[in-house]
Amino acid sequence: MTYPAATGDFRPVPESLPAYAEERSAVIDLEAIRHNVRHLAAVASPARVMAVVKADAYGHGAVPVARAAISAGAHWLGTAHISEALALRAAGIEAPLLAWLHTPESNFAAAVAAGIDVGCSGWELERIVAAAREQERPARVHLKVDTGLGRNGATLDAWDSLVGEAMEYQDQGLLRVVGIFSHLAVADEPERPETDDQLAAFREALAIAQDAGVDPEVRHLANTPATLSRPDTHFDLVRVGLGLYGLSPFEGQSPDELGLRPAMTVRTVVSHCKDVQAGQGVSYGLNYRTGSASTLGLIPLGYADGVPRIATGGPVRVSGVNYPVVGRIAMDQMVIDLGPLHVSAGGPSLLGAEAVLFGNGGDGGPTAEDWARAAGTNNYEIVTRISPRVPRRYINEEPASDENRP
């Protein structure tokens, strides 16, 4: 492969690292989360915001992110699994909370007992009703219609009967149809026509439900890209995940251009720095060899930490320069080539210097998008796959006193 060139101006290694400096960490800026919630709430208004905190808040930590999002004005929380929602309740979070991805093994009784709203695409209805009977408490249900994504949700053919059955159970006091929702397939590509088709199908499903007497508190369709690009999809509630974390869903549009601030910085410190001869092979397979005498920096993060093994060439910023990773990414470590005789030509040893894989992109720093490009994936996956071996550290946990509270 050909490697990108290093970019940036070398800066002296600071004497002291930031307060959160430690071997490795994913630093989560909760003020960035709160800023993003306030921004998305303003964009969505008068619709409300559901902060989607599934998958441990896309790797950012579900409980602290959920608390920050609620404090900044999100009214709802969303998870995929009931078990994820239960963990939020166990942490004392009482906001309205929806879980939408179930299996016959899902614990609907626990959801009903904890006041967790459940999505229902069809087969779940009997289980939800059984749980409500067992708990002697009506279930809170959001009926889901498949408007084109082809995952869960009732087809429009099955919608009529799902709505009818749900309303019979509502009349018996076993459940309340709190919401009606669907999910978009291509909202990140605003020029594509299918979003219009999905919107039309959603309106049709809403009309059918209304005819059947459903009076939902919330109708919801939009994800982050639709929240940002399609006001006509906002309805009563928008379900935002990616934007909450300050990342852009659109190819070629930066978070900054969308008014968002990336919340996660993944960083570590250089664990070895040495001069080598020309032709030194680097990492398993020896797929990279130094072109001339050079200095190698060892970065102690690898695929066990969630760095994609395929992402050779991804940038690591050390002392103001973004260096591409050279050679294979291993389980625990990867290597950057600091260039000709960096150390013996009088440059400082970079042992212990902070090494940033990605952060908010300020000052030319690397971003999750850079790593997504290197790995052939999207920014969602880059942040979400950072593994539990990388401790999460929270900064700006408390809102500054001058922050506008909702």
Ligand SMILES: *Cc1c(COP(=O)(O)O)cnc(C)c1O
């Ligand atoms: C993950 C998810 C979302 C959030 O999508 P983003 O693009 O991250 O905003 C919304 N709704 C459903 C059903 C989801 O699964």
